Amino acid sequence: MAVWEVKYIQPNKYSRPQMKLNAVRKIVMHYTANPGATANGHYEYFNNLRGTYASAHFFVDKYRKLLIIPLNEVAYHANDVQQYVGGQPYRGVSALLPNANFLSIGIEMCIEKDGTFHPTTVKHAEEVALELCKKYKLDPKEDIVRHYDITHKICPKPWVDSYSGFSNFKNRLSSASKEKAKPRVFPSNVMGMITVLEDDLNVRDNASFESKVLATVDRGDTFKVYDKKNGLYNIGADHWVSAGEAYVEYQENPAYKPEPKVEPKKPQEKEEDDMLEKAVVYNSLADVAIAETLAKKLKTVTVSRYVAEKVQVAKELVVVGGKQDDLKADKFTVLSGKDRFETVAEVDKYMDKL
Ligand SMILES: [Zn+2]
Numbered sequence: 001m002a003v004w005e006v007k008y009i010q011p012n013k014y015s016r017p018q019m020k021l022n023a024v025r026k027i028v029m030h031y032t033a034n035p036g037a038t039a040n041g042h043y044e045y046f047n048n049l050r051g052t053y054a055s056a057h058f059f060v061d062k063y064r065k066l067l068i069i070p071l072n073e074v075a076y077h078a079n080d081v082q083q084y085v086g087g088q089p090y091r092g093v094s095a096l097l098p099n100a101n102f103l104s105i106g107i108e109m110c111i112e113k114d115g116t117f118h119p120t121t122v123k124h125a126e127e128v129a130l131e132l133c134k135k136y137k138l139d140p141k142e143d144i145v146r147h148y149d150i151t152h153k154i155c156p157k158p159w160v161d162s163y164s165g166f167s168n169f170k171n172r173l174s175s176a177s178k179e180k181a182k183p184r185v186f187p188s189n190v191m192g193m194i195t196v197l198e199d200d201l202n203v204r205d206n207a208s209f210e211s212k213v214l215a216t217v218d219r220g221d222t223f224k225v226y227d228k229k230n231g232l233y234n235i236g237a238d239h240w241v242s243a244g245e246a247y248v249e250y251q252e253n254p255a256y257k258p259e260p261k262v263e264p265k266k267p268q269e270k271e272e273d274d275m276l277e278k279a280v281v282y283n284s285l286a287d288v289a290i291a292e293t294l295a296k297k298l299k300t301v302t303v304s305r306y307v308a309e310k311v312q313v314a315k316e317l318v319v320v321g322g323k324q325d326d327l328k329a330d331k332f333t334v335l336s337g338k339d340r341f342e343t344v345a346e347v348d349k350y351m352d353k354l
Contacts, residue, residue, distance in 0.1 A: 209232070311328065
């Protein structure tokens with residue numbers, strides 16, 4: 001899920017000319033120079049702009065992070081002429097020559113009535129810039145520049161008046177991006193982890209591209225991977241997504257130990273003593289997180305409905321989402337609501353009593 005809200009302005013030759021960006025080499029920071037005006041106020045302004053050429057991709061304030069121009073389109077934010085050097089317009093960032101608007105993404109930060117940045121506005125700008133650095137493989141220290149650095153416009157003024165505000169911003173981004181890069185530790189039954197690279201990636205109900213589409217997931221979403229079959233990853237329960245490198249980025253779990261395939265036992269062969277007292281069954285992807293929380297509290301494991309219908313894994317099943325239907329157990333506790341939120345509420349209630 002993207003960290004920002006998408007609210008595109010209408011195509012408009014003055015603000016959204018619908019020209020394609022050639023590349024994203026830098027992220028350019030701006031301020032609105034408009035004390036007290038909000039991100040949404042600027043959305044309205046640029047949506048109706050006439051007679052002057054201006055815009056930027058993002059507007060952030062202490063409330064919102066709005067993307068108002070698609071990331072593959074040009075915005076008019078960083079190719080102005082402030083001064084001439086040897087008869088040529090001053091250009092301080094050579095990577096953005098000849099025209100920064102075709103090679104960068106602009107983030108406008110709103111200012112408070114007193115001309116300062118609200119700390120939450122700065123935090124919002126950080127979240128947006130971090131996501132962009134990940135998406136375009138940019139280095140926060142090298143690839144985030146001020147409008148001032150490109151044309152010498154006094155923008156963003158608080159960070160031209162005081163460089164430390166800007167350098168602190170970049171330093172925080174730099175450490176945040178390194179933190180994200182640390183390898184994650186997963187339980188041994190998890191093969192690895194995927195990060196989705198595209199919006200609206202299909203989630204299918206079987207390990208086949210012909211199978212039914214249950215839902216879609218978005219760029220930036222992450223999932224644990226439990227299995228791989230026919231070019232699809234299993235991301236829990238009967239949910240499968242394409243394993244194509246163009247669609248998902250896969251990170252292997254070094255601690256992964258494949259579980260031996262369990263064959264369904266006939267009831268008379270059931271070995272009571274081996275069996276877990278309790279296990280938590282999750283119904284769908286939406287219930288996995290809360291099921292794992294519950295299992296941790298019960299000091300037991302989670303199993304998908306798919307598995308729990310084939311094999312009896314515990315004497316008692318705590319069912320998170322859905323009904324007990326064809327599940328195999330001696331005893332059931334069903335924690336289900338009519339949607340995932342009600343299910344979470346049921347589980348919370350149950351955990352309170354533990
Ligand atoms: Zn600017």
